[in-house]
Amino acid sequence: MCACSSDDEPEASHYTEKQQKVFAIFNGTWCDYQFSNLGGGPLADLQPDPDKIVFGSHYDVEKEIKKSSYIDGETTAFTAQGECTYYSVAYKGEPYEAVKCYYNVAPSATILSLWNVEENKMFHTYDLKVVTETEFNLYQSGITLPYIFKKQ
Numbered sequence: 001m002c003a004c005s006s007d008d009e010p011e012a013s014h015y016t017e018k019q020q021k022v023f024a025i026f027n028g029t030w031c032d033y034q035f036s037n038l039g040g041g042p043l044a045d046l047q048p049d050p051d052k053i054v055f056g057s058h059y060d061v062e063k064e065i066k067k068s069s070y071i072d073g074e075t076t077a078f079t080a081q082g083e084c085t086y087y088s089v090a091y092k093g094e095p096y097e098a099v100k101c102y103y104n105v106a107p108s109a110t111i112l113s114l115w116n117v118e119e120n121k122m123f124h125t126y127d128l129k130v131v132t133e134t135e136f137n138l139y140q141s142g143i144t145l146p147y148i149f150k151k152q
Contacts, residue, residue, distance in 0.1 A: 014061050015081070018109035025133050026055040026082065026103070030149040037092075039148075048089040049096070053149060055103075058082040065102060065115060078115040078122070079104055086114060086123065099123055112138060 013020060029052055033039045036050030059081055067077035080102030087096040101114040101123050109128065116123040126138035129146070137146035 016107045016109070019081075019105050019107060022105050022109045022128070022130060023058055023082070025130070025136070025151070026058065026084075026105075029054045029152040030136075031152055032147045032149050034145055034148040038150075046092065048092040048094070051089070051147065052087040052096075054085045054087070056083045056085070062104075063102070065120070067120060077120070078102060078113070080115065081105060083117075084114070 015023065031038055031050040031052050033050065035047065037045065037047045038050050039047070063080045064076045065078040065080055066074050068074040082103050084101050084103050086099045086101055088099075089096055099114075100117040102117060104113045104115070105111070105128065106113075109130065111125065112128040113125045114123040115121070124140065126140055126147075129137045129139070131137060134151040136149050138149065139146045
């Protein structure tokens with residue numbers, strides 16, 4: 001008789017297939033073309049340098065980010081799936097502001113949430129649309145046009 005042990009089977013992922021597809025492209029540097037001088041056009045010289053997201057570590061298993069308060073005690077405030085740094089420029093010629101973040105992609109792969117590591121609070125939540133392996137759009141509440149991020 002021959003039997004297969006459970007060691008021979010690949011470990012099941014904790015993430016959906018759609019999340020795994022997003023994670024596969026979340027590496028390296030991505031720049032916004034919509035609201036920056038990378039977009040071209042007649043106003044390119046007036047627009048600031050692009051917002052950038054630099055994706056770093058990805059977690060095989062989600063990591064719980066805790067917060068504590070007197071009333072609630074310690075609770076899970078965010079579920080992190082990886083780390084990134086969001087770089088933004090408020091005005092042309094100004095230096096980049098860097099915010100270290102944890103990220104979370106919803107199981108449907110249609111929402112990206114960023115958690116500010118240093119302040120231990122939500123940074124931004126976006127509607128996410130992956131266009132190709134080298135482009136994704138982020139829609140922020142109150143802004144009509146999306147941020148169009150392209151792989152660098």
